[in-house]
Amino acid sequence: MYIIVAGGGKVGYYLTKTLVAEGHEVLLIEQDVREVSRLSEELGEVVMHGDASEMRTMKEAGMERADVVVSVTGDDGDNLVITQLAKRKFGVPRTIARVNNPKNEQLFHRLGIDQTVVSTKIIFNLIEQQIETDQVIPIAALKRGNVEIVEIDLSNDSPVLGQTVGMLDLPVDTLIISIVRGDHAIIPHADTKFRSGDSVIALVKADREAELRDIFADTGSTR
Amino acid sequence: MRVVILGCGRMGSVMAKQLSDEGHDVTVIDQDPNAFRRLKDFNGKMVLGNGLDPDVLKRAGIEDADSFVAVTNGDNRNITSVQIAKEIFNVPKVLARIYDPMRASAYEELGIPTLCTTMIGAGLMVDFLLGKEWGEVSRYCDFQVD
Numbered sequence: 001m002y003i004i005v006a007g008g009g010k011v012g013y014y015l016t017k018t019l020v021a022e023g024h025e026v027l028l029i030e031q032d033v034r035e036v037s038r039l040s041e042e043l044g045e046v047v048m049h050g051d052a053s054e055m056r057t058m059k060e061a062g063m064e065r066a067d068v069v070v071s072v073t074g075d076d077g078d079n080l081v082i083t084q085l086a087k088r089k090f091g092v093p094r095t096i097a098r099v100n101n102p103k104n105e106q107l108f109h110r111l112g113i114d115q116t117v118v119s120t121k122i123i124f125n126l127i128e129q130q131i132e133t134d135q136v137i138p139i140a141a142l143k144r145g146n147v148e149i150v151e152i153d154l155s156n157d158s159p160v161l162g163q164t165v166g167m168l169d170l171p172v173d174t175l176i177i178s179i180v181r182g183d184h185a186i187i188p189h190a191d192t193k194f195r196s197g198d199s200v201i202a203l204v205k206a207d208r209e210a211e212l213r214d215i216f217a218d219t220g221s222t223r
Numbered sequence: 224m225r226v227v228i229l230g231c232g233r234m235g236s237v238m239a240k241q242l243s244d245e246g247h248d249v250t251v252i253d254q255d256p257n258a259f260r261r262l263k264d265f266n267g268k269m270v271l272g273n274g275l276d277p278d279v280l281k282r283a284g285i286e287d288a289d290s291f292v293a294v295t296n297g298d299n300r301n302i303t304s305v306q307i308a309k310e311i312f313n314v315p316k317v318l319a320r321i322y323d324p325m326r327a328s329a330y331e332e333l334g335i336p337t338l339c340t341t342m343i344g345a346g347l348m349v350d351f352l353l354g355k356e357w358g359e360v361s362r363y364c365d366f367q368v369d
Contacts, residue, residue, distance in 0.1 A: 077299035
């Protein structure tokens with residue numbers, strides 16, 4: 001794959017380094033000439049000096065044959081223009097933009113940028129998950145259905161230890177899919193008993209998650 | 224008319240004064256507080272902040288604005304803010320000032336209204352040097368990009 005990375009800050013640098021190590025053809029475009037010489041020392045031939053939002057630079061970089069364009073500068077305006085021109089003027093099939101202000105994410109999607117990375121939002125979500133759900137960890141959100149697959153690690157104090165699946169008073173719209181015990185994934189039935197250290201994998205409607213937590217988690221001692 | 228102007232440089236401040244003196248409701252946004260010194264005896268509103276932040280644009284009253292122009296010294300900033308104004312806030316009349324002729328032409332083709340002051344200025348000067356009459360603005364904006 002030919003991948004063009006715009007912006008040689010920390011994200012652009014490590015991204016380029018990783019992609020090169022994976023054997024991809026990569027070109028990193030950086031505007032600041034001093035940064036370019038520093039980056040070239042580290043990364044070699046893959047660094048190009050120029051304004052990646054300028055049509056001339058884009059042509060020189062061979063943007064029309066790029067498979068992916070990733071714009072990771074610290075400026076949302078630059079990232080939008082680079083990915084937008086890549087997509088609409090050079091027909092690049094896949095464009096990824098870093099969005100610094102989470103409120104601009106919607107705009108980027110509306111303007112046709114394929115993927116956005118909002119680091120503030122990712123970190124915020126991780127914090128929220130930790131605070132909100134304690135031992136119930138969402139592992140997948142099923143698209144549009146408002147349904148999540150969650151994992152619940154049973155602690156030594158979980159109120160369900162020794163009980164069977166059939167004994168639980170589960171909320172509606174909830175299904176226990178599997179119990180992972182050590183290296184084994186058990187497909188549970190009504191008389192399967194819960195043990196300490198089990199990971200319970202469940203399918204749950206997002207608005208029922210709190211009820212599910214109350215059943216499995218030892219909410220008293222962990223807060 | 225309610226106008227929001229992004230960028231209180233030479234062009235932004237002159238426009239703001241002119242429109243305000245003609246009785247329009249003008250708000251100017253800039254992220255440098257010193258930029259507002261250019262506005263003397265100005266009756267409009269001044270908002271300090273980043274023009275790519277939808278919250279700042281809201282503070283400037285973009286939700287009720289009739290028009291929005293972006294005249295910061297960053298082409299990409301102008302292009303992006305104009306698209307925020309148009310796509311997110313549905314401002315009916317928008318215009319982005321662009322220095323780079325190729326970028327202006329590319330965005331004009333994508334349906335974003337742009338004004339390339341470089342092409343207009345250069346065209347007027349060339350006509351002056353060649354002793355030609357100055358023509359319509361559109362004559363200077365119509366350029367070829369290789």
